[in-house]
Amino acid sequence: MNGTTDQTRHQDRVWSVAEHLDDVLSKIAPLDPIELQLLDAQGCVLVEDITAPVALPPFDNSSMDGYAVRAADVADATDSAPVTLTVIGDAAAGSGELPAVGPGQAVRIMTGAPVPPGAEAVVPVEWTDGGTGQGPAATMRAHSAAPQDAGGEVRVHRPAAAGAHIRARGSDVTEGEPALRAGTVLGPSQIGLLAAIGRGTVRVHPRPRVVVLSTGSELIQPGEPLGPGEIHDSNSFQLTAAARDAGAIAYRVGAVADDADTLRSTLEDQLIRADILVTSGGVSVGAYDVVKETLIALSATEPDGSALAGATVEFRRLAMQPGKPQGFGLIGPDRIPLLALPGNPVSSYVSFELFVRPAIRALMGLPEIHRPTTPARCTEAVASSPKGKRQFLRGSYDADAGTVTPVGGAGSHLIKAMAHANALIIVPEDTTEVPAGTDVDVVLLG
Numbered sequence: 001m002n003g004t005t006d007q008t009r010h011q012d013r014v015w016s017v018a019e020h021l022d023d024v025l026s027k028i029a030p031l032d033p034i035e036l037q038l039l040d041a042q043g044c045v046l047v048e049d050i051t052a053p054v055a056l057p058p059f060d061n062s063s064m065d066g067y068a069v070r071a072a073d074v075a076d077a078t079d080s081a082p083v084t085l086t087v088i089g090d091a092a093a094g095s096g097e098l099p100a101v102g103p104g105q106a107v108r109i110m111t112g113a114p115v116p117p118g119a120e121a122v123v124p125v126e127w128t129d130g131g132t133g134q135g136p137a138a139t140m141r142a143h144s145a146a147p148q149d150a151g152g153e154v155r156v157h158r159p160a161a162a163g164a165h166i167r168a169r170g171s172d173v174t175e176g177e178p179a180l181r182a183g184t185v186l187g188p189s190q191i192g193l194l195a196a197i198g199r200g201t202v203r204v205h206p207r208p209r210v211v212v213l214s215t216g217s218e219l220i221q222p223g224e225p226l227g228p229g230e231i232h233d234s235n236s237f238q239l240t241a242a243a244r245d246a247g248a249i250a251y252r253v254g255a256v257a258d259d260a261d262t263l264r265s266t267l268e269d270q271l272i273r274a275d276i277l278v279t280s281g282g283v284s285v286g287a288y289d290v291v292k293e294t295l296i297a298l299s300a301t302e303p304d305g306s307a308l309a310g311a312t313v314e315f316r317r318l319a320m321q322p323g324k325p326q327g328f329g330l331i332g333p334d335r336i337p338l339l340a341l342p343g344n345p346v347s348s349y350v351s352f353e354l355f356v357r358p359a360i361r362a363l364m365g366l367p368e369i370h371r372p373t374t375p376a377r378c379t380e381a382v383a384s385s386p387k388g389k390r391q392f393l394r395g396s397y398d399a400d401a402g403t404v405t406p407v408g409g410a411g412s413h414l415i416k417a418m419a420h421a422n423a424l425i426i427v428p429e430d431t432t433e434v435p436a437g438t439d440v441d442v443v444l445l446g
């Protein structure tokens, strides 16, 4: 295959945003499931149906601090004629051995403690004198200060029907019941349920490991002083943060100089820990666009067992602004997806949001892979938008007002405007201006 001719043919064609996205997603499937500890599985998609091996609650227990009693004993209790019961002991949460409650007896019981045999109801402490003999109590006295309250007598001022203030075994989950279905995204409450039914680990699609690599000989690590012509590497930070935000485990590789050998060896080194590779810069038509040069060369090489030969990365122009030049393909023996994003900071971030984020979420098997889009009234006019390109302008979306206001201009170097925006305003391909007050679609950035 003649790689250069092939690439030239692809460069003649302009791809729509949807075509490029479809191409990326068509080559991505959810990662093979693995067994993870509960907290490591947060945000991941369950791949197994989970059946509860135990009932929840596992035993009848009290929902109040009070006294476990026989219902008939307290049926006639009133403020003016309290019923006096003999306290035969305490049932605290975690109590294993419980005294049996006979006629005329009560067990002092704490919230969550098992209901002792013989008891049918719990009378809250506020409906009793708490063992003090001094009228209705507000609380129990601490066991350390008043150990005698675990015995003696209690006066009950109100009746409690059978079952009152008792949480029945299995009233939440019955043993053998389906607890969670495969496909569930594990949030805090799902993780809580899994823990409650005793699961320590679960099978999920793991979070993808995303390696972010910026390129450019002008790039300096933040914190270091700049020399002539140099700028700080912001893309690798922004993209790594975006990868994390999308749900990935992200690794940031410091900026690689515009040198083919360095780029090749860095890619080789990074492949081992990547489920997806993201590069920024070097994809345009300049004389030092090393990402494009290197990956086209590797894609023109037949697979030969070496780490990078036989890659299938294509470079193409998209009908969008920012983000026109893009590269995408598979690389390495494990056919790792690589997305080569343009270097302009807004271009790389917008490209990430549109193409890399859905790819990460597809690798996780998530049901929702795209950012939500909503209509909004544009408060200001957009004087011009390039014909034939879908433009993504930075915007400030106001959910209460249902409006969006453009932030900064269209320039793909406007880092501050991006940082002050919370949405992308979509100006369709066939729209060249947007009068103030027009309804537009906006992508909500979180």
Ligand SMILES: Nc1nc2c(c(=O)[nH]1)N[C@H]1C(S)=C(S)[C@@H](COP(=O)(O)OP(=O)(O)OC[C@H]3O[C@@H](n4cnc5c(N)ncnc54)[C@H](O)[C@@H]3O)O[C@H]1N2
Binding pocket: 214, 215, 216, 218, 219, 231, 232, 233, 234, 235, 236, 255, 280, 281, 282, 283, 284, 285, 286, 289, 322, 323, 324, 325, 341, 342, 343, 344, 345, 347, 412
């Ligand atoms: N003759 C043409 N020139 C350009 C075209 C074109 O069609 N014809 N396309 C323009 C468009 S659109 C874009 S987008 C850029 C893409 O360029 P590259 O991907 O090759 O990116 P670089 O040249 O490496 O950098 C562009 C710009 O962004 C700055 N940059 C790069 N990396 C970082 C980083 N990690 N952190 C912060 N800033 C970064 C870089 O210094 C440049 O200013 O090409 C246009 N040119």
Ligand code: MOO
Binding pocket: 320, 321, 322, 323, 324, 325, 342, 344, 347, 412
């Ligand atoms: O995509 Mo370039 O992204 O228009 O600056």
